[in-house]
Amino acid sequence: MPVTAPTAPLTTATASPAGHAYNDPTRQNWAFGHRAIPKLIGEVQSSDEALQLQALHSLTCRLHEPVDVQEALVAGADREFCSFQVVRVLTCVLDIGAVPAISLSLSHAKPLVRARAVEIVVLLTEHEQGRAAVLGHSHVETLIKLIADPEEAVRGLALQALWNVSQRTEQVQQIYTTLPHIIDHLLRAVTAEKSRSYQLLARVLETLHHFLQHGGAPVVAHTLKLGALTTLTKLLKSHVGGQAVRAAAAEDLAAICIHVTTLPDVAKQAHDAGLVPVLVETMDDPFGAVRAAAVQAAMALSIHVVSKQQLVAEGVAEKLVRMVGEDQDEELLMNALTAIASISEDYTARYAFQDVIGLIEQLKAHPNRAVAKAAASAVQVVQWRP
Amino acid sequence: MMNAQYAYASEPRPAVAATQRKAKYRSDEPAGNLPPNRPVNIMYDRRIYRGNTYASPILPAYTQPDALDQQRQMQFKRKLKAARRAELQRRPRTPDAVEGRIHMEVQTELYLEELSDTVPEAAVGTQTDAFLDRAPSPLYVPAKLGVDVATQIVDGDLFDFDVEVEPLLEVLVGKTLDQARAEVLEEAELAGLRRRQRDFAARRQAELVEVQRLEQAERRRVEEKERRKAEAARVLAEKQESAAKVAAASFAAAYLANLVPAALASLQDDGFFYNAREREIQQMFLPWLTSQVDARVQRLDVARQLLDGLLEAAVKQITPAAPAPAPQAQAAPASAAADTDPAAAATSNNSMAVDSTNQPDQPTLPDNGGGSGSGAPSTDEVSAKATDDGDGDATAAPESEAQPADALNDQQGDRQQSEGETAAADASAEET
Numbered sequence: 001m002p003v004t005a006p007t008a009p010l011t012t013a014t015a016s017p018a019g020h021a022y023n024d025p026t027r028q029n030w031a032f033g034h035r036a037i038p039k040l041i042g043e044v045q046s047s048d049e050a051l052q053l054q055a056l057h058s059l060t061c062r063l064h065e066p067v068d069v070q071e072a073l074v075a076g077a078d079r080e081f082c083s084f085q086v087v088r089v090l091t092c093v094l095d096i097g098a099v100p101a102i103s104l105s106l107s108h109a110k111p112l113v114r115a116r117a118v119e120i121v122v123l124l125t126e127h128e129q130g131r132a133a134v135l136g137h138s139h140v141e142t143l144i145k146l147i148a149d150p151e152e153a154v155r156g157l158a159l160q161a162l163w164n165v166s167q168r169t170e171q172v173q174q175i176y177t178t179l180p181h182i183i184d185h186l187l188r189a190v191t192a193e194k195s196r197s198y199q200l201l202a203r204v205l206e207t208l209h210h211f212l213q214h215g216g217a218p219v220v221a222h223t224l225k226l227g228a229l230t231t232l233t234k235l236l237k238s239h240v241g242g243q244a245v246r247a248a249a250a251e252d253l254a255a256i257c258i259h260v261t262t263l264p265d266v267a268k269q270a271h272d273a274g275l276v277p278v279l280v281e282t283m284d285d286p287f288g289a290v291r292a293a294a295v296q297a298a299m300a301l302s303i304h305v306v307s308k309q310q311l312v313a314e315g316v317a318e319k320l321v322r323m324v325g326e327d328q329d330e331e332l333l334m335n336a337l338t339a340i341a342s343i344s345e346d347y348t349a350r351y352a353f354q355d356v357i358g359l360i361e362q363l364k365a366h367p368n369r370a371v372a373k374a375a376a377s378a379v380q381v382v383q384w385r386p
Numbered sequence: 387m388m389n390a391q392y393a394y395a396s397e398p399r400p401a402v403a404a405t406q407r408k409a410k411y412r413s414d415e416p417a418g419n420l421p422p423n424r425p426v427n428i429m430y431d432r433r434i435y436r437g438n439t440y441a442s443p444i445l446p447a448y449t450q451p452d453a454l455d456q457q458r459q460m461q462f463k464r465k466l467k468a469a470r471r472a473e474l475q476r477r478p479r480t481p482d483a484v485e486g487r488i489h490m491e492v493q494t495e496l497y498l499e500e501l502s503d504t505v506p507e508a509a510v511g512t513q514t515d516a517f518l519d520r521a522p523s524p525l526y527v528p529a530k531l532g533v534d535v536a537t538q539i540v541d542g543d544l545f546d547f548d549v550e551v552e553p554l555l556e557v558l559v560g561k562t563l564d565q566a567r568a569e570v571l572e573e574a575e576l577a578g579l580r581r582r583q584r585d586f587a588a589r590r591q592a593e594l595v596e597v598q599r600l601e602q603a604e605r606r607r608v609e610e611k612e613r614r615k616a617e618a619a620r621v622l623a624e625k626q627e628s629a630a631k632v633a634a635a636s637f638a639a640a641y642l643a644n645l646v647p648a649a650l651a652s653l654q655d656d657g658f659f660y661n662a663r664e665r666e667i668q669q670m671f672l673p674w675l676t677s678q679v680d681a682r683v684q685r686l687d688v689a690r691q692l693l694d695g696l697l698e699a700a701v702k703q704i705t706p707a708a709p710a711p712a713p714q715a716q717a718a719p720a721s722a723a724a725d726t727d728p729a730a731a732a733t734s735n736n737s738m739a740v741d742s743t744n745q746p747d748q749p750t751l752p753d754n755g756g757g758s759g760s761g762a763p764s765t766d767e768v769s770a771k772a773t774d775d776g777d778g779d780a781t782a783a784p785e786s787e788a789q790p791a792d793a794l795n796d797q798q799g800d801r802q803q804s805e806g807e808t809a810a811a812d813a814s815a816e817e818t
Binding site: 061064065126167213254258261292296299300302303305331334335338341342345370374377 | 565568569572576583584585587588589591592593594595596598599601602603
């Protein structure tokens with residue numbers, strides 16, 4: 001079966017027809033027992049492209065099992081001494097296991113090989129040991145370059161891998177310390193994927209959200225310098241993509257706006273970009289996830305006094321009142337109540353929320369503790385008198 | 387059936403086994419005691435050729451060792467041996483008859499029977515079928531024990547693909563389904579993890595916003611409090627300043643009410659208000675006068691000393707043996723003169739000093755830098771100070787006018803020095 005064109009979706013069965021024994025799908029690799037994974041990893045480094053590709057295919061099938069992931073990470077090490085702690089050190093320092101073996105495959109000329117290699121990285125990074133190994137062997141830089149790969153599948157898998165390795169603060173800080181230009185690449189990918197794939201655009205925004213959330217003020221400042229707030233505001237305003245894209249863009253804006261008190265550029269750029277009207281308009285989105293994210297961004301931005309006044313002037317109070325009265329989504333209710341508590345520090349908004357004080361009182365008995373706590377705070381602020 | 391009347395050239399005899407043939411050596415046993423020759427079944431006689439006589443000759447049977455025959459021979463041999471052993475071991479025979487008697491075999495049975503060696507025989511001819519081969523002797527097979535079971539393998543008994551492939555297929559399908567299920571579970575688990583992470587992130591975000599709101603509110607309160615404190619402090623400072631101003635104003639008013647007279651009085655006491663002529667007379671004329679008087683007195687003193695010297699010289703000339711007067715004696719008149727005339731004493735005491743150090747015409751004393759150090763300033767100096775305090779020329783102007791004052795001061799210094807020497811002379815005079 002010939003290899004499909006680059007634009008067509010990749011399938012496992014489209015391996016190149018070589019006269020190799022492993023091309024027969026009925027001869028499964030697990031017949032080799034414990035030797036399967038090391039054998040496959042050895043074949044990944046083979047000069048025979050068909051064998052290499054087949055080995056990559058087989059590994060993508062095997063690495064869904066956590067035990068096989070462990071085997072793949074320590075393949076080549078002395079099994080008698082592979083305790084958990086030793087594995088964590090070995091996979092990050094020495095050239096053993098699947099991670100260094102697929103280094104060349106990540107930069108292969110064929111898109112199918114690159115796609116399979118990146119898929120293996122994705123499967124490995126779904127486990128903590130795999131993430132540590134990938135970070136230790138500096139594959140992140142290669143993944144960053146693959147964000148701009150001409151093949152859509154490769155881009156998607158590279159973004160998924162970056163999403164996996166950026167789930168914790170320590171990992172994000174390690175990546176940003178060594179490769180700060182990742183933010184530039186992600187923002188360029190936002191612009192590029194707007195005209196290519198909305199699914200990948202959502203993935204880019206979710207990955208960017210990880211870096212904004214865990215990277216702290218330095219990352220947010222970096223994004224502000226690159227005009228990310230303006231870009232995201234335009235993206236949200238233009239209604240490009242589906243709910244996933246809009247929700248991810250709103251979440252990114254919320255992650256930026258949370259630093260309004262520590263970074264003075266946030267409020268300034270939010271005002272210049274006209275973020276407040278866009279957020280208030282987005283609160284009428286038909287999808288709950290988008291509304292929740294917009295409310296979250298407004299909630300974060302309302303900490304700033306000037307932004308709070310702008311929100312009140314744009315009529316956010318009515319939107320919040322409607323959300324509290326009609327929506328049942330717990331995350332949305334929590335964000336709306338927190339936003340009410342923040343916005344009610346402005347006296348005009350306090351007057352607007354007096355009509356729904358009873359409804360907010362009822363929400364103090366909500367089964368979700370976070371919602372109940374937010375409702376209590378909101379009631380306290382709304383009923384405050386000088 | 388052969389006819390019994392047939393005559394034979396050689397009458398057929400029954401076959402005799404090889405073991406029962408005529409012995410090679412004569413036996414000592416009587417003929418009656420020899421075992422009778424038993425006929426041998428010709429079916430088992432190796433000497434008889436069996437098989438098709440028209441066929442190609444094959445090896446006669448007796449040349450091929452027949453296993454059954456061999457077995458039978460072996461058995462027969464064993465039996466003979468056993469018989470011989472038994473013969474030897476059997477009970478003793480009847481002893482021989484006593485002399486004169488013979489043993490006779492007599493029938494003692496109830497019914498007598500004719501005993502005869504001649505056995506009624508009947509000759510019967512037989513001939514095996516030439517076309518029938520002798521069946522091979524079956525091997526001795528011991529009696530079977532157990533139950534015989536028969537079986538037959540037919541097509542499909544040993545290998546049935548549908549049955550045999552079933553476990554393989556179960557493994558393959560099972561493994562595939564297991565892996566697919568693991569993947570689905572993994573995806574569900576990951577989706578659940580991510581949902582929990584999102585929920586946690588949302589709760590964390592809300593709590594963070596709440597914390598920031600409270601922090602900002604607290605910060606605003608603190609700033610407001612600081613502003614009010616600063617405002618209150620400023621108001622208080624202003625009040626205190628106002629009160630201080632008022633107090634200072636009142637104090638100043640009270641103080642200034644008596645300031646001018648007090649200042650004038652102080653200046654008056656300090657000598658800032660003086661009569662210029664009087665000051666001039668006191669500071670310039672009188673010192674000058676005094677210096678002139680001193681000079682004159684000194685000249686007089688010198689003159690008198692010269693005169694004294696001349697008189698002494700004259701006296702000496704007149705009276706050469708007269709001792710030289712002691713220096714104290716010279717000082718005593720000087721001190722006596724000083725008692726009456728301090729100015730003259732000073733001049734007399736200063737005669738040597740005047741000669742050695744000072745010149746009456748050129749009294750020298752250290753400059754006091756303007757001349758106003760010890761003495762009172764001149765009127766010009768005072769006027770210069772009153773008119774122009776910051777002008778350096780004003781200080782320079784009085785300097786030239788202070789020169790006479792410096793001269794006066796120098797003369798005063800000389801007077802003081804002379805007075806000191808006079809005091810020293812008095813002391814020495816008292817000692818003598």
